Amino acid sequence: MAGIVAGKVAVVTGGGSGIGRAACEIFAREGASVVVADINVVGGEETAHLVTKAGGKAIFLKCDVSQAADAEALVKAAVVNFGGLNCAFNNAGVEGESSKLADATEENFMLNYRVNILGVFLCMKYQIRQMLTQGGGAIVNTASDAGLIGVKNLGQYSAAKHAVIGLTKSAALDYATKKIRVNAVCPGPIRTPMLMRIFEESPRVGEAMIAAQPVKxxxxxxxxxxxxxYLCSESASYITGHALPVDGGYMAT
Ligand SMILES: NC(=O)c1ccc[n+]([C@@H]2O[C@H](COP(=O)([O-])OP(=O)(O)OC[C@H]3O[C@@H](n4cnc5c(N)ncnc54)[C@H](O)[C@@H]3O)[C@@H](O)[C@H]2O)c1
Known part of the structure; x- marks a missing residue:
């Protein structure tokens, strides 16, 4: 199959929903074999089914990114089923609860820490070990505009996403001479189940978010x-250590 990642093997965490599901579909459409990883079995299996129904190659693996054994098993699944690992999209994430800092809980902090930071670290660790044996690869982590600026009532999420960008840039420097590129995408507000949960909790916040978007x-x-x-493809061969806002211009405001 022709495409910008033809013949590559990709893993996508959080592949059972939203951005991750769309990424599984696009990786497969662009010629990659995909391991769909998610803690949610129903959503993950559905994504793998959607990909194969459309003529692509995908398998589902139940994976909790905050568990080292699962992060390691994800890489193994790519190697055993498809012969290696070229591209990784570490995208699984949780939004947690919204509140001002003094009202926020340690539980919410730890949830953000485990999934949004530890999860990205563990996945990268095992992916990079495999990519080193293959002589290269490309990793993209999902941060957020909230990883570039502060966000009212979402301090713990914002802190976690800032950390994702720190891990991304540092890993890019660590492996720049090993042909492993590491970048991050920083989404603005995207129409996914995660954002819809935030909108349901506070419709006024939702309206304000859209109004603040340059593209409305x-x-x-x-x-x-x-x-x-794109960042995983050879078209981005000179891009590493970059945190790319994909946000309809919000970071330009
Ligand atoms: N939607 C937005 O507006 C927006 C904006 C900025 C950043 N993001 C980020 O984009 C990424 C994807 O979010 P989305 O909007 O598609 O959300 P979503 O809730 O639709 O999808 C997230 C997926 O991650 C999975 N997941 C959660 N915890 C996991 C774990 N421990 N192990 C494995 N999988 C796990 C969920 O089961 C779900 O399928 C997240 O990192 C999120 O923080 C989203």
Missing amino acids: RLGEPSEIADAAV
């Missing part, structure tokens, strides 16, 4: 996925 609309999951697949 939400992004679609495929608009983030397209950027991630």
